[in-house]
Amino acid sequence: MHVLVEGSGGSSGWPQPGCRCASCLRCRADGTMRKSSAIVVDGALRLGVEEPDGAEVAGFRVRRLPDARGGAGLGAGDAAGLGGWEVTSADGGRLLYPAGPGAVPVPPEGAARYDIAFLDMLGDPAQLGRLRARGLVTADTITVAAFADHRVSGVAELERRCGFWRVRLPADGEAVTTPRSARGSQGLTGTTPWVPWRVLVMGGARSGKSERAELRLAAEPEVTYVATAPRWRDGAGDRDWAARVAAHRARRPAWWRTVETTDLAGVLASARGAVLIDGIGTWLTAVLDECDAWGGIQEKVTDRITEFIGAWRQARALVVAVSDETGMGVIPATSAGRLLRDELGRLNQALASESEETELVVAGLVLPLNGW
Secondary structure (H helix, E strand, O other), X not given: OEEEEEEOEOOOOEOOOOOOOHHHHHHHHHOOOEOEOEEEEOOOEEEOOOOOOOOEEOOXXXXXXXXXXXXXXXXXXXXXXXXXXXXXXXXXXEEEEXXXXXXXXXXXXXXXXXXXXXXXXXXXXXXXXXXXXXOOOOOOOEEEEOOEOOOOOOHHHHHHHHHHHOOEOOOOOOEEEOOOOOOOOOEOOEOOOXXXXXXEEEEOOOOOHHHHHHHHOOOOOOEEEEEOOOHHHHOOOOHHHHHHHHHHHHHOOOOOEEEEOOOHHHHHHHOXXXXXXXXXXXXXXXXXXXXXXXXXXXXHHHHHHHHHHHHHHOOOOEEEEEEEOOOOOOOOOOHHHHHHHHHHHHHHHHHHHOOOEEEEEEOOEEEEEEXX
């Protein structure tokens, strides 16, 4: 199957004509121009610019797919809830393509694996995780971003996201062809297979660090979410905390597995797939409680931290941890506050030194601190 990407931008391209948002202005300044998303399959079938007419088009079998959103959020032109198309070529090649920005096509039960899958990753990155969990997108599928537009701050940020989602970001005029030249060639390191890694995401309160960590793992088919907050904080006496926990739960994809524990070493020793730890600060607070260390006796805390760091170094899963950056504020007024700040600062340093990537989130913006 040979696919020519005629355009890779949003419905009106990127930058959008007349738009003065920061994203579009950056594209104009950089000279980056993307036409409206459209592809031509095997030189005969065009998708994006026009809707295929009929189930058999130019020798292809074309199936209309419903949208995961149902009727919600669909414009007048989407009254039928069209999510996209599934195309099967005469030689059995299979392709998935969305109907437009925000569209989330839903393949039927029993569908076979796709050779090429175009997806609007800015609309719902978790749709890729769902497809991978169903086995419809595998390591042998070429996964491609469609409808790139000003919903993201700029091309550089979209390229970073496509990197950790393992998705190609094509340029206008680029060809996508199967079979793939090498298994795993869409990994983060070029032609090398996907390998386990550790990512530390730090930031202050309400910086967007948890959302960034979740975004990193949105495209993963198997994710264990480790909630580390002490159990007493979930009680009815702290309504604000309960609301925060509920918001986190509602944001996570339904197929993620949640584990509430402070045994991070045990989780990492047995975990496969991907693990999200949220967060290191609440874990350390719980450990200080469990070890009765607030009075200054910290030998057991040191042992727990050492055990955790050892498991972090040897993890066989993709691990993303969220932690609080505590060194930019005022000196805590209490000895307990100073103890937590000092221990967390040292722990952040240790995790960063053992991580392939560390990033700082400020006001929702990401500052990479190190990386491959």
